[in-house]
Amino acid sequence: MPEPGYDCPAQPGDPVAAIATPALIVDLDAFERNLDRMAAFARELGVDLRPHAKMHKSADVARAQIARGAVGTCCQKVSEAEALARAGISDILIANEVVTPGAIARLVRLAARARIAVCADDPGPVGALSAAVTAAGGGLELEVLVEMDCGGARCGTQDVAQSVALAQAIAAAPGLRFGGLQSYYGGAQHIYDATARRAALARSIALTATTRDAIEAAGLPCARVTGAGTGTFLIEGASGVYTEIQPGSYAFMDRDYGAVDEIGGFEHALFVLASVISHPAGTDRAVCDMGLKAVAVDSGLPRVAGLDGVEATGVSDEHCNLHDPAGQLRIGDQLRLIPGHCDPTCNLHDWYVGLRGGQVECLWPVTARGKVF
Amino acid sequence: MPEPGYDCPAQPGDPVAAIATPALIVDLDAFERNLDRMAAFARELGVDLRPHAKMHKSADVARAQIARGAVGTCCQKVSEAEALARAGISDILIANEVVTPGAIARLVRLAARARIAVCADDPGPVGALSAAVTAAGGGLELEVLVEMDCGGARCGTQDVAQSVALAQAIAAAPGLRFGGLQSYYGGAQHIYDATARRAALARSIALTATTRDAIEAAGLPCARVTGAGTGTFLIEGASGVYTEIQPGSYAFMDRDYGAVDEIGGFEHALFVLASVISHPAGTDRAVCDMGLKAVAVDSGLPRVAGLDGVEATGVSDEHCNLHDPAGQLRIGDQLRLIPGHCDPTCNLHDWYVGLRGGQVECLWPVTARGKVF
Numbered sequence: 001m002p003e004p005g006y007d008c009p010a011q012p013g014d015p016v017a018a019i020a021t022p023a024l025i026v027d028l029d030a031f032e033r034n035l036d037r038m039a040a041f042a043r044e045l046g047v048d049l050r051p052h053a054k055m056h057k058s059a060d061v062a063r064a065q066i067a068r069g070a071v072g073t074c075c076q077k078v079s080e081a082e083a084l085a086r087a088g089i090s091d092i093l094i095a096n097e098v099v100t101p102g103a104i105a106r107l108v109r110l111a112a113r114a115r116i117a118v119c120a121d122d123p124g125p126v127g128a129l130s131a132a133v134t135a136a137g138g139g140l141e142l143e144v145l146v147e148m149d150c151g152g153a154r155c156g157t158q159d160v161a162q163s164v165a166l167a168q169a170i171a172a173a174p175g176l177r178f179g180g181l182q183s184y185y186g187g188a189q190h191i192y193d194a195t196a197r198r199a200a201l202a203r204s205i206a207l208t209a210t211t212r213d214a215i216e217a218a219g220l221p222c223a224r225v226t227g228a229g230t231g232t233f234l235i236e237g238a239s240g241v242y243t244e245i246q247p248g249s250y251a252f253m254d255r256d257y258g259a260v261d262e263i264g265g266f267e268h269a270l271f272v273l274a275s276v277i278s279h280p281a282g283t284d285r286a287v288c289d290m291g292l293k294a295v296a297v298d299s300g301l302p303r304v305a306g307l308d309g310v311e312a313t314g315v316s317d318e319h320c321n322l323h324d325p326a327g328q329l330r331i332g333d334q335l336r337l338i339p340g341h342c343d344p345t346c347n348l349h350d351w352y353v354g355l356r357g358g359q360v361e362c363l364w365p366v367t368a369r370g371k372v373f
Numbered sequence: 374m375p376e377p378g379y380d381c382p383a384q385p386g387d388p389v390a391a392i393a394t395p396a397l398i399v400d401l402d403a404f405e406r407n408l409d410r411m412a413a414f415a416r417e418l419g420v421d422l423r424p425h426a427k428m429h430k431s432a433d434v435a436r437a438q439i440a441r442g443a444v445g446t447c448c449q450k451v452s453e454a455e456a457l458a459r460a461g462i463s464d465i466l467i468a469n470e471v472v473t474p475g476a477i478a479r480l481v482r483l484a485a486r487a488r489i490a491v492c493a494d495d496p497g498p499v500g501a502l503s504a505a506v507t508a509a510g511g512g513l514e515l516e517v518l519v520e521m522d523c524g525g526a527r528c529g530t531q532d533v534a535q536s537v538a539l540a541q542a543i544a545a546a547p548g549l550r551f552g553g554l555q556s557y558y559g560g561a562q563h564i565y566d567a568t569a570r571r572a573a574l575a576r577s578i579a580l581t582a583t584t585r586d587a588i589e590a591a592g593l594p595c596a597r598v599t600g601a602g603t604g605t606f607l608i609e610g611a612s613g614v615y616t617e618i619q620p621g622s623y624a625f626m627d628r629d630y631g632a633v634d635e636i637g638g639f640e641h642a643l644f645v646l647a648s649v650i651s652h653p654a655g656t657d658r659a660v661c662d663m664g665l666k667a668v669a670v671d672s673g674l675p676r677v678a679g680l681d682g683v684e685a686t687g688v689s690d691e692h693c694n695l696h697d698p699a700g701q702l703r704i705g706d707q708l709r710l711i712p713g714h715c716d717p718t719c720n721l722h723d724w725y726v727g728l729r730g731g732q733v734e735c736l737w738p739v740t741a742r743g744k745v746f
Contacts, residue, residue: 005452005475005476005478005479005746006452006455006456006479006744006746009746018475020452020473020475020476020746021473021746022745022746023746054690054691076690076691077662077691079378079379079393082379083379096650096691097650097651098650099648099649099650099704099705100393100394100648100705102378102391102393103378103393106378106379121651121653122651122652122654122704124704124705125704125705149653153658153694154651154660154689154692154694155650155651155653155660155692156651156653157653157654158653158654158655158656159655162654186689275472275473276472277469277470277471277472277528278470278494278495278527278528278529279495280494280522280528280529280530280531281495281530281531281535282531282532283531285526285527287527287528289450289745291745292669292671292714292716292717293716293717293720293743293745294745296665297671298665298670298671298688315671316527316559317427317449317716317717318427318449318450318469318745319527319528321526321527331472331495331497331498332472332473332497332498341665343665343666343690344665344666344690347666347721348720348721348743348745349743350743369743370666370721370722370723370742371379372395372662372664372666372667372691372721373378373379373382373393373394373395373396
């Protein structure tokens with residue numbers, strides 16, 4: 001049994017005041033409303049919903065999404081997919097390139113026991129995937145999608161001709177099956193203004209459609225065209241081009257997504273619960289016990305929830321300084337903070353503490369925490 | 374046994390090429406030279422060396438430091454101290470405030486089985502500590518230091534009178550023993566210019582001396598005056614005021630400390646090993662598999678080691694984009710990156726992979742990873 005206060009921050013039935021801080025807490029009512037809301041959007045849009053598990057890394061969250069109609073999950077890493085598969089998730093798209101011999105060997109073993117698809121953007125790794133699948137034998141066939149760069153300037157084929165040639169290489173490779181297009185525009189997720197975001201997506205969606213048409217004109221059906229995130233799924237989902245959407249953050253939300261216009265009305269369901277450990281006499285400064293090892297700051301400082309007039313001013317390894325001009329906080333007080341960026345924040349913690357009605361209802365392990373290989 | 378590629382990135386005897394990436398690697402020769410170097414500095418300065426374990430969170434690293442003469446370790450959290458104590462580290466200063474009832478209860482249990490000291494900056498928690506120690510019985514006595522704010526603007530007493538009053542409160546509290554002064558100037562560690570840093574420290578050291586003298590004039594000897602970090606230990610260590618220094622980062626170093634002048638010539642011993650997973654045709658961009666879950670960016674982007682002309686340009690959840698104008702990298706290539714900030718980077722990983730002579734010599738668990746309570 002995990003030991004509360006050492007291995008985990010609480011146990012079911014605890015009042016909030018008993019939770020060891022800092023801890024990652026989930027407002028279960030808000031979380032479930034977010035899941036229901038996204039499931040309804042996917043039904044209305046007529047697209048498959050494959051939420052991205054890189055955000056939550058939790059088999060419990062993935063199961064709750066699948067129970068509401070999601071077709072499976074996305075992962076980014078083989079070890080992440082493996083952790084979720086071991087916990088019973090059976091349909092996983094690795095929305096990323098897998099290229100090293102060790103990772104390919106693990107991927108092929110995983111594909112023998114779950115429905116696995118993976119992406120490629122270069123013929124070299126396609127050859128290596130084919131060789132590994134063929135060597136494994138047993139009639140295994142691995143689904144491979146072409147990842148195209150639709151504007152994100154990260155991985156992906158760079159033009160239509162490269163995409164067609166790569167699709168042909170996949171289709172021709174023994175042991176591989178061409179599965180369609182991965183077209184994710186990361187940079188568009190956080191274009192805060194909806195008009196600017198729609199303009200950026202108009203270009204990426206048009207390029208995706210052109211690419212799909214060219215591949216299909218070469219005789220290779222794109223069984224799926226997949227992509228989109230919390231900031232953009234309403235637009236790609238309504239485009240008629242995408243058959244599948246991959247949002248992740250909607251389940252929990254974060255401060256940065258909270259600033260993006262018109263993304264569907266999702267609620268903040270994830271917080272870091274922290275305690276005030278110092279309030280130096282004669283200052284307007286409170287200091288809480290949540291540092292860089294409990295909250296990610298790559299997308300900005302956390303926001304204090306439910307307490308007007310108190311603001312985070314800086315985060316160091318183990319501390320967060322708070323400006324408390326009205327002296328609202330006392331040493332020992334708990335407060336809830338909304339992380340700037342949910343994905344890397346969740347990965348810092350070993351447990352989600354699920355709250356309902358002011359007490360701890362459940363503890364969920366962060367199943368794939370640290371599974372970065 | 375941890376499973377290489379899933380639970381851990383490698384096993385002893387592996388060549389570097391077989392390490393699953395991204396992985397935290399330690400150049401053992403450079404690491405040992407850093408430890409020897411700091412041990413020699415402490416001897417020359419005539420101060421006790423108590424390296425801060427919040428940086429490495431590893432019992433193996435702490436043991437290597439103690440084997441070279443360190444008197445024990447510092448920790449920041451009770452669960453962190455507990456993890457190291459369970460792994461055999463027996464002398465720990467928690468250089469931080471412990472205020473919540475749950476954390477105090479754990480601290481008192483820990484103090485019954487290891488030499489533990491803790492800090493306070495307010496009379497409220499001093500009373501709670503005293504009550505918990507007294508309730509535990511068994512003749513237990515807990516050492517408590519006054520944490521003073523010597524310039525860091527975080528926790529700590531704010532003036533000499535507060536410090537004296539708090540020392541008196543500790544000394545008078547049943548079950549507690551006044552241990553001296555904690556005076557750490559976090560903000561000075563990264564003043565890059567040595568002259569400006571010395572000027573800032575002249576003020577903090579003078580305030581520390583005045584505070585010590587006032588407490589001792591009140592009849593309470595300061596058995597230790599402790600503080601200092603990698604950026605400042607040479608100055609505090611030579612001041613005649615500090616009896617103990619607490620540097621942490623020197624063991625591994627990072628990009629940010631690498632830019633600080635005159636801190637003692639420590640070498641980069643810590644790297645994230647990453648693999649190139651994409652090199653989009655026709656671009657000068659390579660993408661490696663090290664994202665925000667494998668490297669902390671709060672103090673800036675990582676630096677590519679040993680490969681002139683290649684630079685990190687951005688880090689997202691699972692990827693790092695690299696500018697590779699000369700096309701030096703190929704898909705599948707490994708590269709070593711120096712993190713901007715070692716402490717939160719180490720806390721992302723479960724294992725250190727120790728390298729010597731081009732192969733894996735050891736795997737060390739990050740003993741207190743995630744122990745943030």
